[in-house]
Amino acid sequence: MKILALDTSNQPLSVAVLVDGKMQASETLTTHKKHAEFLLPVIEDLVSKSGLQPAEIDRVVAAVGPGSYTGIRMATTFAKSFASTLDKELVAVSSLLALALNIRAENVLINPMFDGRNQNMFTGLYQWQNGQLKAVVEDQHTNVNDWLDQLTEFNLPIVMVGEIDNFVEPYQEILGDRVQVTEGLQNIPNAALLAEYGQQLEPIKNVDSLEPRYLRLTKAEADWQAAHPDERGGNYVEKV
């Protein structure tokens, strides 16, 4: 199977091509957040260097959020446009799970996180079980103190990975030496691991209905819902 994987959820942009389980080409940029300019050129380049035509790719694996709203829309728009236009398989993966793939240890809880500013974070809790990375606590947008309350329920060591800088102190304060801090490169998503992991996952059934996993309403919608508790949403977009 020929797989193209991509992650543009935050500052890093990572793309990889995997053919029959073997890595062909991969590139990760952390220098710019110009995903709009770089994503397609990097994909074109890696697919071409792998000796493939776009139509030869069987499956696209994309990290679809949470993360920067613009970033997760970039990967999601590419993935659904590609899969829809060429009728290919699409595997949509949590961007937090994609980051957790960097940590291969068993018997620990892997805690990927993105900094949501002002003590807020996008985070989830994962654990390797029989070669599968399972969500122990679902991805969420939360305050670090509320999240640490949840983590006190668990007894295993907790590995912090991702945008951890602003959170190491409160973690160590609450969880003490159960906290393990990830250094350097392993805090950056790696699309080659995403491609490899995505081989075994189920493709989604309805590519056209795929949306990024924002995990947060926009402020305008949240305010509107608070003011209109009885409105049941419904269809806000119409064909004319």
Next chain:
Amino acid sequence: MARNLILAFETSCDETSVAVIEDGNQILSNVVATQIKSHQRFGGVVPEVASRHHIEQITICVKDALAEAQVDYSDLTAVAVTYGPGLVGALLIGVTAAKTIAWAHNLPLIPVNHIAGHIYAARFVQPVEFPALALVVSGGHTELVYMPAENQFEIIGETRDDAAGEAYDKIGRVLGINYPAGKTVDEWAHEGQDTFNFPRAMDKEDNFDFSFSGLKSAFINTVHHADQIGETLDAKNLAASFQAAVVDVLADKTVKALQEYPVKELILAGGVAANQGIRARLQNELQAFPTTELVLAPLALCGDNAAMIGAVGEVLYRHNVFADASLNANPGLEFEWAADSEC
């Protein structure tokens, strides 16, 4: 001769649209998914909400556009996409989808200016003949564009503050009209009289620029003052007075531009070009310019749509204007100013 078939994308604001256009002037399909109902909740377009709706709709619109046009990817000549001006997050959905589809099917990619799109909606009425002048009036833009020849666009005047359509929405809110307000204000205006004599900003100045924020403020102050003294003003006369001021300024500046730039065609384009008051006034004024033909964009194509992007796309295709995979959204994209106009 092979058909020129362009798959066109437009996502600059709150419409997700994909079209298939043949030879630049025939609409095989023009799918438009509008988000108006969503943004009505907030009284105007919320950019993040717009981006979220675009990504929900985009591939569905592509499939529908191809199915309705009864063409396949192998029939297509090129992909065209709006890359500015507009909301950056919204533009990026169309740009990314268009780049992806162009790459997947090995098709050339054509970058289109949204304002050029509005102007070229006129192409579905009759061919654009040069030199031409366009008055583009919408919620985001009010500008006069001179086109000396095909694929040449020069701004000779534009709004210094609010766009005309934006002013319509703001005074509409004061009158209790839901966003977007243009159509209702236009209807009320036809039932009222210009009794308030609002200011015609910059009307007598020696340039082709517009300003609508003073008019908007005068309108709002008039209504607030009446509220304070417990007086109720006639909403239809208010609408008529507001529209008369907008139409006067738009028409006067356009006439002045026609005197300085004699053209074969005057094109009225953009969302506000659907306004009956403006259409009627320009028809009237054009009687003084017997060698200039007035071309009104079709009502159904005044708002944002991908058909107009495909119409420009065909022109750019013939002029070899292509983009590569690094094409980015340019939210502030503008034509060059005309060399001899001061700004």
